[in-house]
Amino acid sequence: MENVLKNYNLIKQEISKKKNVKLVAVSKTFPISHILPVINEGHNDFGENKVQEALEKWASIKQDFPNIKLHLLGKLQTNKVKFVLPLFDYIHSLDSLKLASKISEQQIKKNFKPKMFIQVNIGNEPQKGGVDEADLENFYRKCIEEFNLKIIGLMSIPPFDKDSLPYFKKMNELSNNLGLTEISMGMSNDYLEAIKQGSTFIRIGSKIFGSRD
Ligand SMILES: *Cc1c(COP(=O)(O)O)cnc(C)c1O
Numbered sequence: 001m002e003n004v005l006k007n008y009n010l011i012k013q014e015i016s017k018k019k020n021v022k023l024v025a026v027s028k029t030f031p032i033s034h035i036l037p038v039i040n041e042g043h044n045d046f047g048e049n050k051v052q053e054a055l056e057k058w059a060s061i062k063q064d065f066p067n068i069k070l071h072l073l074g075k076l077q078t079n080k081v082k083f084v085l086p087l088f089d090y091i092h093s094l095d096s097l098k099l100a101s102k103i104s105e106q107q108i109k110k111n112f113k114p115k116m117f118i119q120v121n122i123g124n125e126p127q128k129g130g131v132d133e134a135d136l137e138n139f140y141r142k143c144i145e146e147f148n149l150k151i152i153g154l155m156s157i158p159p160f161d162k163d164s165l166p167y168f169k170k171m172n173e174l175s176n177n178l179g180l181t182e183i184s185m186g187m188s189n190d191y192l193e194a195i196k197q198g199s200t201f202i203r204i205g206s207k208i209f210g211s212r213d
Helices: 004-014 032-040 051-064 078-084 099-108 133-145 164-178 190-197
Strands: 023-024 047-048 069-072 090-094 113-118 149-157 182-184 201-204
Touching: 004 023, 004 032, 032 051, 047 051, 051 069, 051 078, 078 099, 090 099, 090 149, 099 133, 113 133, 133 149, 133 164, 149 164, 164 182, 164 190, 182 201, 190 201
Parallel strands: 023 047, 023 201, 047 069, 069 090, 090 113, 113 149, 149 182
Antiparallel strands: none
């Protein structure tokens, strides 16, 4: 069994001087029993990839720990949008206008506005979600003007097999161009690099909870 608390505290210590950096502990695939030590340590931000899994795992825990904030990191299908509010406080994977429109409807219905990141397909990978760089500015304008969404920043997952640095730099540039303040980038293997390039939300799973096999 992984020493989850030790892993967690090591990372907390590494980033302790970075006041603007928030750690999202990515707990997908792990049962609550595995996550509980980190909750009891006072950590509040957790990331999940799947709506159904998150509902089962977090709905009641969130009532016991009202400070917990849940972050949806994975692809969101439009037919699942009705289940995500108010369970998720943050959505990192906004990647289409159709999705923007559905979330817009739901946030009125539920009277709850999640904080959102626009996912950018920074490596132009056909198999990956995300808005193309060329469409980003238009997409952003529509999200705030037409859909009244609370867009706080950009998110990306750089290509798996390449050095993340040039992609992080590009993200920083795109974020500055739009005047956004938050950037969600950096995972277990590259979060220190991401922080150097301006990341404000790092998403760390395996380095805290162990490998997901
Ligand atoms: C799983 C996942 C993470 C965490 O990945 P690790 O490499 O385990 O740190 C971060 N972001 C997204 C979008 C993920 O799907």
